[in-house]
Amino acid sequence: MIPTLDDKLVVAISSRALFNFEEENRIFESGDAAGYMQLQLERLDHPAAHGIAFSLIRKLLAFNDAAQRVEVVILSRNDPVSGMRVFRSAKAAGIRLERGVFTQGRPPFGYLRPLRAHLFLSANAEDVREALAAGFPAARVLTESVLAGSNHPHEVRIAFDGDAVLFSDEAEQVFQAQGLQAFQDHERSKAAQPLPGGPFKPLLLALHRLQQAGDARMRIRTALVTARSAPAHERAIRTLMDWKIQVDEAMFLGGLAKGEFLREFEPDFFFDDQTRHVDHAALHVPAGHVAAGITNRA
Incomplete structure (x- = not known):
């Protein structure tokens, strides 16, 4: 049977919204894509720190203990090599991610349609605007935000x-x-x-x-x-x-x-x-x- 996402709450999220890749992103924004990729490769076994939306994602995925009700998909302008670090960081953090789309610099919002996403979170303002124009709930994550507190774990x-x-x-x-x-x-x-x-x-x-x-x-x-x-x-x-x-x-x-x-x-x-x-x-x-x-x- 072909898997389907039809009966799930689907959240698409960029790597920078889920993890703190701000240091790495500064290299990418400088135009050194190769240097960015090399740094991510060098840090492959070093889990990234939690990003601004991490608490939201971790708690939503906790609904899957009884049944698979929530699907979180990485939807990122990152390259596939950097994608390896994203998945490893997720595993180290104890959250289960299975799916991801990495477009190596190209706008990724078009993939929201086959995902039937209920939410798209990204640090890229243009991707968010395009997603909203296409009819998907989307928000630009303010990476300078404070992290969520821990007073309400359930x-x-x-x-x-x-x-x-x-x-x-x-x-x-x-x-x-x-x-x-x-x-x-x-x-x-x-x-x-x-x-x-x-x-x-x-x-x-x-x-x-x-x-x-x-x-x-x-x-x-x-x-x-x-x-x-x-x-x-x-x-x-x-x-x-x-x-x-x-x-x-x-x-x-x-x-x-x-x-x-x-x-x-x-x-x-x-x-x-x-x-x-x-x-x-x-x-x-x-x-x-x-x-x-x-x-x-x-």
Whole structure:
């Protein structure tokens, strides 16, 4: 029987998002591809340090103790030689990776389609933009983020912004064009009308299915962390109700900086479309930029 990924939550991740290859990447970025490959070969038996998304991946893979419900695939611009170090580093870290695609400098996002990925994490901004344009949830991992904490070993904790992430940027467009009062009036008048889904709705649905499948040892805890405030909060809540999804926590911060609130929630990862929110969050938690919506249009 041919293996299939159809019944699994599929995460595609670049090597720099999973492991700390920043020193090696500086050589690659200098234009010395051969030197980069040689360094990776020399360090083949030296496991790389954990990267920003490592905690998220390790915890998701823990759902596979009872059944194979999660698939993590390395999707990288690395060369196959460097790929050997990625797999060896994963084995040394105790996480099971079986599949990988290494494109040796070429954009890898096209392989998201046959993978049917629910999430793509990469440190390459252009690859993330292309993935989002192709309809896949994707985020640029801020490699300068702090690593996730260790206080919740049996919970996958994920925090999402609302507009342009879980939801479409319909309301954000009103805010950008007409200001706060028009935004609040717009959302109050449409409170009973669900928002269209944003780029990360498929991931939230996949996480919901994984949680519903049940696992005695692992669970998922989600949070909506948004700059919305009353009265615009109601439409966001009603939208999730319409999707038949409950988030565990919801924070309507009315424009307050999100970092300190996220530090209290302690997510394994946080997704936001606005760079100022992501940059501040990265001081406290692992964070990724979702280059979607009106705030990211050139």
